Amino acid sequence: MTIKEKGYAHWDGEFLDKKLPWWPITRYGIKLTFRKKFFKLFFPMSLLPAVVFLAGIYVSERLEDFKFLFRDSVPILQIDPAYFKTYLTEGFLLFIMVIAVIFCGSGLISDDLKHNSLQLYFSRPLKKRDYFLGKTAVIVFFLFLLTLVPGLVFFIMKMIFAGSFKFFLSYPWLPLSVIAYSVLVTAFFSFYALFISSLNKNRRYVAILIFGIYVGSDILREIFYDIFHNHYFSLLSIRGNIQQVGAAIFDQKTPYPIHWILSLLVLTAICVLAWFVLKKKVRGVEIVK
Amino acid sequence: MSIKVSDIHFSYGKIKALDGVSLDLPQGAIGLLGPNGAGKSTLIRIMLGFLSLDRGEGRILGYDIKTQQEEIRRYVGYMPEDDCFIPELDAVSFTSYLGELSGMPRQEAMKRAHEALYYVGLEESRYRKVETYSGGMKQRLKLAQAIVHDPRLIFLDEPTSGLDPQGRTEILDLIMDISRKKDIQVLISSHILPDIELTCSYVVILNKGLLAAQGEISKLKEIRDLYELKIKGEAQGFLRKLEEMKCRLEETEDGLLKVYTPPGYNRQEFFRIAAEENVQLRHFIKSQSSLEDLFADAVGVD
Numbered sequence: 040m041t042i043k044e045k046g047y048a049h050w051d052g053e054f055l056d057k058k059l060p061w062w063p064i065t066r067y068g069i070k071l072t073f074r075k076k077f078f079k080l081f082f083p084m085s086l087l088p089a090v091v092f093l094a095g096i097y098v099s100e101r102l103e104d105f106k107f108l109f110r111d112s113v114p115i116l117q118i119d120p121a122y123f124k125t126y127l128t129e130g131f132l133l134f135i136m137v138i139a140v141i142f143c144g145s146g147l148i149s150d151d152l153k154h155n156s157l158q159l160y161f162s163r164p165l166k167k168r169d170y171f172l173g174k175t176a177v178i179v180f181f182l183f184l185l186t187l188v189p190g191l192v193f194f195i196m197k198m199i200f201a202g203s204f205k206f207f208l209s210y211p212w213l214p215l216s217v218i219a220y221s222v223l224v225t226a227f228f229s230f231y232a233l234f235i236s237s238l239n240k241n242r243r244y245v246a247i248l249i250f251g252i253y254v255g256s257d258i259l260r261e262i263f264y265d266i267f268h269n270h271y272f273s274l275l276s277i278r279g280n281i282q283q284v285g286a287a288i289f290d291q292k293t294p295y296p297i298h299w300i301l302s303l304l305v306l307t308a309i310c311v312l313a314w315f316v317l318k319k320k321v322r323g324v325e326i327v328k
Numbered sequence: 329m330s331i332k333v334s335d336i337h338f339s340y341g342k343i344k345a346l347d348g349v350s351l352d353l354p355q356g357a358i359g360l361l362g363p364n365g366a367g368k369s370t371l372i373r374i375m376l377g378f379l380s381l382d383r384g385e386g387r388i389l390g391y392d393i394k395t396q397q398e399e400i401r402r403y404v405g406y407m408p409e410d411d412c413f414i415p416e417l418d419a420v421s422f423t424s425y426l427g428e429l430s431g432m433p434r435q436e437a438m439k440r441a442h443e444a445l446y447y448v449g450l451e452e453s454r455y456r457k458v459e460t461y462s463g464g465m466k467q468r469l470k471l472a473q474a475i476v477h478d479p480r481l482i483f484l485d486e487p488t489s490g491l492d493p494q495g496r497t498e499i500l501d502l503i504m505d506i507s508r509k510k511d512i513q514v515l516i517s518s519h520i521l522p523d524i525e526l527t528c529s530y531v532v533i534l535n536k537g538l539l540a541a542q543g544e545i546s547k548l549k550e551i552r553d554l555y556e557l558k559i560k561g562e563a564q565g566f567l568r569k570l571e572e573m574k575c576r577l578e579e580t581e582d583g584l585l586k587v588y589t590p591p592g593y594n595r596q597e598f599f600r601i602a603a604e605e606n607v608q609l610r611h612f613i614k615s616q617s618s619l620e621d622l623f624a625d626a627v628g629v630d
Contacts, residue, residue: 047443047447047475047505047506047509047510048443049478049510049511050432050436050440050477050478052432052433052436054402054430054431054432054477055431055432055433056431057431060429060431063425063428063429063434064429067414067417067421067425071416071417074416146415150414150415151414153415154411154412154413154414154415155408155410155411155412156412156413156414158378158406158408158410158412159408159412159413159414159426159473160429161376161377161378161401162376162378162401162404162405162406162408163401163402163426163429163430163431164398164399164401164402164429164430164431165398165401165429166398322378
């Protein structure tokens with residue numbers, strides 16, 4: 040059958056006046072992430088810490104039932120803001136978040152640069168803002184599953200296991216802290232991943248950079264601290280800065296004796312830098328001057 | 329008029345890409361011609377809102393190119409010159425995804441994606457990942473994504489580049505079908521002149537960012553008459569006098585002299601000059617100028 044005989048019919052539908060024009064980008068981004076073989080393996084494992092911490096909350100309410108597990112005295116497992124802070128800001132979860140970001144974020148822009156697909160996006164009725172929102176929301180989805188969702192679930196389950204609102208009345212601000220911290224850390228990692236993703240067309244290099252800069256910044260802090268014994272070098276570490284701000288948000292002692300505002304400023308500066316680079320790198324057409 | 333721009337200026341740094349281009353284009357298939365670096369792709373990118381104008385104004389399908397870019401992009405299809413796709417998607421998902429981004433409802437986009445792929449002849453391989461496609465299939469896929477949302481105007485940037493002769497013919501067939509039977513206006517940017525001559529009735533020629541010529545191909549061809557001559561004798565004086573009369577001369581390998589005469593030129597002049605210069609005219613035919621001649625004339629190359 041020749042091409043012409045197949046016919047072409049005009050579409051008689053109507054375009055939607057979409058309030059979320061970026062949503063298809065997010066949906067496809069999430070879908071493509073779940074198609075990755077290793078991510079299918081990694082994702083359930085990434086939720087293990089949350090399950091362990093949730094079990095801890097359950098055990099804390101049923102310590103008497105678990106007496107047989109302990110030889111001498113029953114340990115005190117206290118569920119308080121420190122417990123939430125431990126889950127959300129400790130190195131293991133941040134490490135898992137970095138790996139999740141590598142899976143879902145490394146190719147978000149680099150693939151579009153490599154395959155010249157930015158012009159396909161921007162030849163559609165999309166603003167640059169929509170493109171960024173769509174891409175960012177992919178990272179937000181996965182990071183919220185690791186931070187916001189478990190944090191709020193812990194809070195709710197604590198009250199359900201306790202059968203009272205005592206915990207809520209003791210720490211009414213805690214859900215807000217969970218939300219604030221999750222938003223902050225997710226926003227940071229989103230900017231961080233998109234920024235690096237926009238720097239190279241090869242997603243493997245991007246993945247190495249995302250991981251390398253995160254780990255490297257920590258190593259750099261250790262080296263400088265060992266040489267100069269100055270805590271201000273903790274500002275060089277991404278992990279250190281997130282933990283500083285996290286501790287402040289959960290009203291806990293900060294891990295380094297410097298003001299947490301400085302760490303917040305460092306994280307904000309990285310986000311601002313990322314934004315400027317993204318704005319410059321992402322456009323419908325590559326301009327060679 | 330669906331494309332109307334006036335006094336468009338655009339520069340890449342110090343290099344002027346478009347310098348005061350004004351167009352008022354009719355319906356149908358329009359060819360955008362010019363040598364490399366003439367400003368063809370830049371003009372399309374400006375009309376799509378990828379690039380902001382330095383100066384000038386314009387309307388595409390009645391929408392302002394400065395302030396209503398989203399509306400323009402909703403009703404315009406764009407087939408880029410470069411290979412471009414979204415990896416890890418099959419052709420149906422790819423096409424439907426771009427339909428959704430144009431504002432189509434999800435299910436409608438999927439339905440249209442199947443139809444568009446069927447139309448461009450990719451129905452057999454629509455579930456294959458796009459990165460496994462050959463060059464010709466990618467061209468068809470780019471056309472499918474450009475028509476998935478049923479645009480009123482399509483910009484095709486070098487649609488036949490990198491295709492084998494059969495692939496080229498098939499793409500040109502599709503373009504002609506779209507522009508002649510489907511009531512969709514098509515603007516084709518190309519430097520392959522036979523493609524333009526085959527598919528378009530109207531042409532715009534850009535050269536070094538300037539508008540070199542525009543109009544119906546048939547009428548533009550009439551502006552300069554072409555004569556084919558063979559002469560015997562001392563040609564130098566004869567040729568010099570023709571050039572003085574603003575004729576453009578081309579000599580072929582087999583000794584045939586092609587003379588493009590300016591408007592209003594009286595062909596009796598050939599005989600008068602030949603007599604003056606003591607040259608014999610052995611062959612004298614009024615010939616049909618081609619788009620190639622018109623292009624060469626407009627951009628000033630042989």
